[in-house]
Amino acid sequence: MDSAITVPTPSGAMTTGDVEDPRLGAIAMRLKDVSVSFHGRMAVRDVSFEVPDKRVTALIGPSGSGKTTLLRALNRLHDVTRGAKVEGEILLGNTNLYSREIHPTLTRMRVGMVFQRPNPFPTMSIFDNVVSGLRFNGVRKRAVLNEAAESALIAAALWDRVKDRLKMHASSLSGGEQQRLCIARALAVEPEVLLMDEPTSALDPVSTQRIEELLSELKARVSIVIVTHNMQQAARISDLCVFLLMGDDGAGEQIEVAPTQKLFTDPTDRRTLDYIQGRFG
Amino acid sequence: MSVTTGIGELPADPILERRALIQSIARGSLARRAVVSRLMLGVCGLAFLAASTVLVWIVYLLVAKGFHWISINFFTQDPLTPTVFQQNLLGGIRNAIRGSIVIDGIALVIAIPVGIVAGHLLAVSENVFANAVRSTAEVMTGLPSILFGIFVYEFMIIRFHSHFSGFLGGLALTMIMVPVIMKASEISFRAVPASIREAGLSLGLSKGVVATRIVTPAAAPGLLTAVLLATSRAVGETAPLIWVIGNNYVATWSPYKQQTAIPIAIYNGILNGASPLQQAYAWGSALFLVAVVLCMNLGSRLLAAFLRRERH
Ligand SMILES: Nc1ncnc2c1ncn2[C@@H]1O[C@H](COP(=O)(O)OP(=O)(O)OP(=O)(O)O)[C@@H](O)[C@H]1O
Numbered sequence: 356m357d358s359a360i361t362v363p364t365p366s367g368a369m370t371t372g373d374v375e376d377p378r379l380g381a382i383a384m385r386l387k388d389v390s391v392s393f394h395g396r397m398a399v400r401d402v403s404f405e406v407p408d409k410r411v412t413a414l415i416g417p418s419g420s421g422k423t424t425l426l427r428a429l430n431r432l433h434d435v436t437r438g439a440k441v442e443g444e445i446l447l448g449n450t451n452l453y454s455r456e457i458h459p460t461l462t463r464m465r466v467g468m469v470f471q472r473p474n475p476f477p478t479m480s481i482f483d484n485v486v487s488g489l490r491f492n493g494v495r496k497r498a499v500l501n502e503a504a505e506s507a508l509i510a511a512a513l514w515d516r517v518k519d520r521l522k523m524h525a526s527s528l529s530g531g532e533q534q535r536l537c538i539a540r541a542l543a544v545e546p547e548v549l550l551m552d553e554p555t556s557a558l559d560p561v562s563t564q565r566i567e568e569l570l571s572e573l574k575a576r577v578s579i580v581i582v583t584h585n586m587q588q589a590a591r592i593s594d595l596c597v598f599l600l601m602g603d604d605g606a607g608e609q610i611e612v613a614p615t616q617k618l619f620t621d622p623t624d625r626r627t628l629d630y631i632q633g634r635f636g
Numbered sequence: 637m638s639v640t641t642g643i644g645e646l647p648a649d650p651i652l653e654r655r656a657l658i659q660s661i662a663r664g665s666l667a668r669r670a671v672v673s674r675l676m677l678g679v680c681g682l683a684f685l686a687a688s689t690v691l692v693w694i695v696y697l698l699v700a701k702g703f704h705w706i707s708i709n710f711f712t713q714d715p716l717t718p719t720v721f722q723q724n725l726l727g728g729i730r731n732a733i734r735g736s737i738v739i740d741g742i743a744l745v746i747a748i749p750v751g752i753v754a755g756h757l758l759a760v761s762e763n764v765f766a767n768a769v770r771s772t773a774e775v776m777t778g779l780p781s782i783l784f785g786i787f788v789y790e791f792m793i794i795r796f797h798s799h800f801s802g803f804l805g806g807l808a809l810t811m812i813m814v815p816v817i818m819k820a821s822e823i824s825f826r827a828v829p830a831s832i833r834e835a836g837l838s839l840g841l842s843k844g845v846v847a848t849r850i851v852t853p854a855a856a857p858g859l860l861t862a863v864l865l866a867t868s869r870a871v872g873e874t875a876p877l878i879w880v881i882g883n884n885y886v887a888t889w890s891p892y893k894q895q896t897a898i899p900i901a902i903y904n905g906i907l908n909g910a911s912p913l914q915q916a917y918a919w920g921s922a923l924f925l926v927a928v929v930l931c932m933n934l935g936s937r938l939l940a941a942f943l944r945r946e947r948h
């Protein structure tokens with residue numbers, strides 16, 4: 356808050372003269388004092404921020420700062436991890452994800468996930484992979500499946516590559532194509548939020564660039580939260596940036612949340628500056 | 637500030653329409669899923685109850701009928717032929733225990749290396765020969781165990797004029813154990829990610845070193861289970877032994893002499909059990925056998941848990 360042109364806004368968020376704050380628009384998800392611990396040991400502490408709707412939010416921070424841990428809390432994947440405990444509130448729309456009102460499987464349908472390594476279901480064809488989330492959730496109509504598959508594959512920029520070989524095994528695709536298939540699979544259930552954990556770290560630069568281009572188109576359709584180690588990537592693709600850092604006891608803490616442009620050009624916290632300039636981490 | 641989930645914002649958008657449709661279908665199936673889930677839980681509960689009732693009943697029966705026969709003598713003496721005048725069981729089943737150790741020991745010593753090496757070969761090979769071996773193993777695990785006894789009898793005793801011995805019993809049990817170990821260890825070898833094998837090969841290690849020093853330790857808990865599965869089965873086998881081990885009433889460690897085994901003591905006790913004292917051998921032996929198998933199970937569980945913990 357060292358900038359003279361910083362003005363407070365009704366939501367408490369800051370905006371500078373030339374940087375638009377994406378949090379001023381619609382909000383897809385709100386985190387309030389979210390903490391995650393494993394077997395009583397805190398891994399992420401008291402994280403609070405808002406995920407803007409139809410934008411890309413990047414989680415950045417050094418290894419071990421809890422980015423993956425926080426991301427997995429956002430679609431209740433920690434439910435299936437032994438010893439994991441999530442505290443605080445995560446609101447999707449107006450519903451707390453961890454309340455009894457909403458079933459965990461529905462939560463995960465509304466908040467999808469793409470993982471670090473491409474993980475297409477190995478025994479299924481390309482088509483079956485894309486529609487698996489629909490089919491196993493009870494969608495039977497062929498027309499709906501076909502339409503959803505085509506729409507998701509087009510959105511994942513894979514349609515032209517695979518439209519003539521939908522029956523082939525997913526393992527016949529290259530790594531980058533497999534990752535786009537996984538994106539298509541996640542998109543096919545039409546989630547409201549898409550979580551991505553270093554989705555390009557296992558890919559070559561060309562595939563990485565494709566997926567980065569894809570993200571800017573995908574945000575018309577879905578709100579994205581992405582973990583990345585690559586500062587340039589975060590700067591290129593995200594609208595909002597959340598910087599996490601390990602505290603003294605090893606638990607990840609939120610150091611700064613700001614519109615990407617602001618965070619990279621004029622960070623408020625000294626530690627953010629050190630990190631983006633590569634002085635640690 | 638407006639909080640939106642997107643629904644109802646732009647009704648004409650096909651994506652929003654599909655989202656609404658998919659979510660309503662999924663939500664609609666939740667009730668059915670909950671019912672199915674509860675039903676399945678109920679079925680599992682019933683199955684568990686049925687299985688555990690039978691088990692508890694068997695153990696109860698064994699303890700009730702067998703426990704008071706078990707004393708030091710039961711383990712340290714050979715059986716006496718009881719007479720109607722005897723009130724107490726005087727002898728024991730030392731001969732059968734020693735015979736089981738000899739026969740099962742021989743079977744384990746042959747079957748573990750053969751089964752694990754074969755399992756590893758199957759795990760790394762995909763060809764007609766491997767498929768043939770795999771199907772043969774499949775068939776062998778399904779055969780009635782007495783056939784292995786008959787086979788060893790025909791082959792070793794009739795054709796090669798070998799005589800009844802513990803060693804032949806060991807051979808018959810080996811034939812039962814190898815396919816079981818092979819199949820189960822193939823699965824645990826396959827569960828080791830290919831990238832780990834490849835990382836080893838990329839260090840310039842030979843295939844053999846990668847298999848023994850990297851892949852096998854990673855598969856160890858599964859291999860242990862494979863061996864246990866096979867052993868538990870072999871320890872209780874009676875039928876294949878009857879054909880080939882002959883009989884004895886005096887304990888010996890020799891694998892070349894005629895032998896007996898704990899399951900045979902049970903079998904004989906029941907078969908000849910005209911007097912309660914003869915049946916006593918059967919009940920006592922059965923209780924002992926079940927206790928041994930149970931201890932083996934617990935021990936291997938603990939060992940497997942230990943092996944797993946070592947990794948983290
Ligand atoms: N399943 C788990 N059980 C116990 N501790 C865990 C588990 N998952 C993560 N942790 C701990 O939580 C902390 C944060 O891990 P996390 O994977 O979230 O970091 P990260 O920021 O994603 O790191 P990286 O950039 O290397 O992927 C670490 O100290 C880790 O040891």
Ligand SMILES: [Mg+2]
Pocket residue numbers: 422423424552
């Ligand atoms: Mg991570």
